[in-house]
Amino acid sequence: MPAVGLHGGRINIVPVDFVVDALELISHKASIAKKCFHLVDPVGYRSGDVLDIFSRAAHAPRMNLFINAALIGFIPRGVKTSLMALALVRGMRNAIMGDLGLPEDMLTFVNYPMRFDCRETLLR
Numbered sequence: 159m160p161a162v163g164l165h166g167g168r169i170n171i172v173p174v175d176f177v178v179d180a181l182e183l184i185s186h187k188a189s190i191a192k193k194c195f196h197l198v199d200p201v202g203y204r205s206g207d208v209l210d211i212f213s214r215a216a217h218a219p220r221m222n223l224f225i226n227a228a229l230i231g232f233i234p235r236g237v238k239t240s241l242m243a244l245a246l247v248r249g250m251r252n253a254i255m256g257d258l259g260l261p262e263d264m265l266t267f268v269n270y271p272m273r274f275d276c277r278e279t280l281l282r
Contacts, residue, residue: 168202170274180279196274 180197184190203211206224213220241247255262 167205167272169205169208170198170202170272171208172197172199184279193278195279196276197279198274198276200276200280 177197180195184195206221210220212218242251251262255264
């Protein structure tokens with residue numbers, strides 16, 4: 159059975175050691191008063207790439223089929239509501255989200271367009 163993943167917007171995650179090292183370096187600068195430093199990856203990963211990274215780290219099967227989350231936005235609200243009224247579809251969604259330990263509201267943010275301005279950090 160193919161492992162199906164949702165390929166959506168970008169998710170900005172960085173290793174904790176990167177954040178600790180950056181905090182130490184930035185905190186010793188004399189000219190940081192009233193400046194904001196976003197400790198983020200300037201590019202970020204797409205949500206499907208994050209699933210693959212976690213799968214590889216866990217030695218789990220990788221996703222071999224991705225559904226672009228942007229396509230879900232083209233489905234009319236009435237059709238989505240009708241599909242979710244079907245017990246089978248609702249049960250599959252609940253089972254997947256439950257197995258992953260993710261709240262249902264998380265799906266709202268899969269394609270949320272967010273970019274962090276890390277130019278100030280990159281200059282340091």
